[in-house]
Amino acid sequence: MLKINFTKVIYYLSVVFLVVLSPVSVFAEEDMAEAERQAAEKNAVNSAATTLTDISTMSADQAIAEYNQSETNDRKIEALKQAAKKYIESRSLTLEALKSAIESANIDSAKKNELSVEIQSRITAINRLRDEIQNQSEIDQIKNRIRLIFSENNIYSIFAPKIRGEVAAARLSAIAGKIEDLKPKIDSLLKEKKNTGVDITSGESALLDINNQLKIINDSLRISNDRFSAITLTNLTAAKVYIKDGSEALIKAKNALGEINEDLGIIDSL
Amino acid sequence: MVDLYPRRKSKKLIVILVSAIVLAIAFGAYYLTRDANSQSGVNNSEMTSSENQAEDQEETATTSVDQIDQTLKDSQDSFSAVEDDLKNIESYQAENDSAPSI
Numbered sequence A: 001m002l003k004i005n006f007t008k009v010i011y012y013l014s015v016v017f018l019v020v021l022s023p024v025s026v027f028a029e030e031d032m033a034e035a036e037r038q039a040a041e042k043n044a045v046n047s048a049a050t051t052l053t054d055i056s057t058m059s060a061d062q063a064i065a066e067y068n069q070s071e072t073n074d075r076k077i078e079a080l081k082q083a084a085k086k087y088i089e090s091r092s093l094t095l096e097a098l099k100s101a102i103e104s105a106n107i108d109s110a111k112k113n114e115l116s117v118e119i120q121s122r123i124t125a126i127n128r129l130r131d132e133i134q135n136q137s138e139i140d141q142i143k144n145r146i147r148l149i150f151s152e153n154n155i156y157s158i159f160a161p162k163i164r165g166e167v168a169a170a171r172l173s174a175i176a177g178k179i180e181d182l183k184p185k186i187d188s189l190l191k192e193k194k195n196t197g198v199d200i201t202s203g204e205s206a207l208l209d210i211n212n213q214l215k216i217i218n219d220s221l222r223i224s225n226d227r228f229s230a231i232t233l234t235n236l237t238a239a240k241v242y243i244k245d246g247s248e249a250l251i252k253a254k255n256a257l258g259e260i261n262e263d264l265g266i267i268d269s270l
Numbered sequence B: 001m002v003d004l005y006p007r008r009k010s011k012k013l014i015v016i017l018v019s020a021i022v023l024a025i026a027f028g029a030y031y032l033t034r035d036a037n038s039q040s041g042v043n044n045s046e047m048t049s050s051e052n053q054a055e056d057q058e059e060t061a062t063t064s065v066d067q068i069d070q071t072l073k074d075s076q077d078s079f080s081a082v083e084d085d086l087k088n089i090e091s092y093q094a095e096n097d098s099a100p101s102i
Helices: A006-053 A060-069 A073-103 A109-135 A139-151 A155-195 A201-229 A236-268 B006-094
Strands: none
Touching: A060 A073, A073 A109, A073 A139, A073 A155, A109 A139, A109 A155, A155 A201, A155 A236, A155 B006, A201 A236, A236 B006
8 A cells, every 4th residue: 555655745846846946936037137127228218318309398407417417518518508598588588577567667757768778788688698608619618608697697686686676666756756746635635624524633643644654665765776776786795685675675665655555545534 | 931831840859859768768778788787797707706616626625535546546556566576576586596517
């Protein structure tokens, strides 16, 4: 009678399993690794192809990254030009928006013209840089001109805040002038109301407050005009201080105008 | 000489006298009416002047109220516009305006 030794059977089966199946699993793992490697290579190729074809649609930051990674001069130049194009594009849009805001602003026409001319000359300056960069073929020349977009113009950090500050001051000055002209009329209106028996106590207080607030506006405008006119485009440190001081003076003048609006509302309701 | 037609002469005189009286009455009536009219005109003009003065005052008051309304509206618009300007100053400065490392 055949006597089965189960321990031995299990042992032999384990040996067979190890000998036959283990290499299979090793080969399978190798296949998978190879497939992954091939896929990675394929992705890398695709990615490189995308970078090359998409350079003209890159953002400024992407183009600068591309410049830093690229190994050939042609690609570096192309990337720098693309970055410059984007830097100038966004600044031109800001300047055009600023120009439109000034055209529709309710300010003195001489000031309007002065600011429009200033903006136009800045637009011309950066457009000239754009053309110079696009026509250059030397990397160093391109790099120098890209630096000028920032150091000579400072559109976001100095120029646009300066112009906006001046517009705000001009707006406040114009409305303060109108309110000043209105004061005698308010005075005679209050007298007429008094003659008809209306209690004008609150109106008189409001008119008094208008006088005080107008003084605050005029004093603040003197400070802001002084600060904004002292700004130069090439001194960033000083410009930051002037913009801060000028803005604070504008906030003070704006708050005084808010008080005047309340006073006018009181007089209006009498 | 003997007047052959004394009644005719007296008739003529009567006609002349009556005409003169009628004319005098007509002129008198005319002048009286004219004076009355001119007096009434003066009164009318006096009334118009005081009415005009009242109207002028009312108009001035309305104009002042309209101007206050308009100035208040302009002032509120300026307030909002200045607020926008100040926000824009902040947002410009938040933009990265440093030259890239190249």
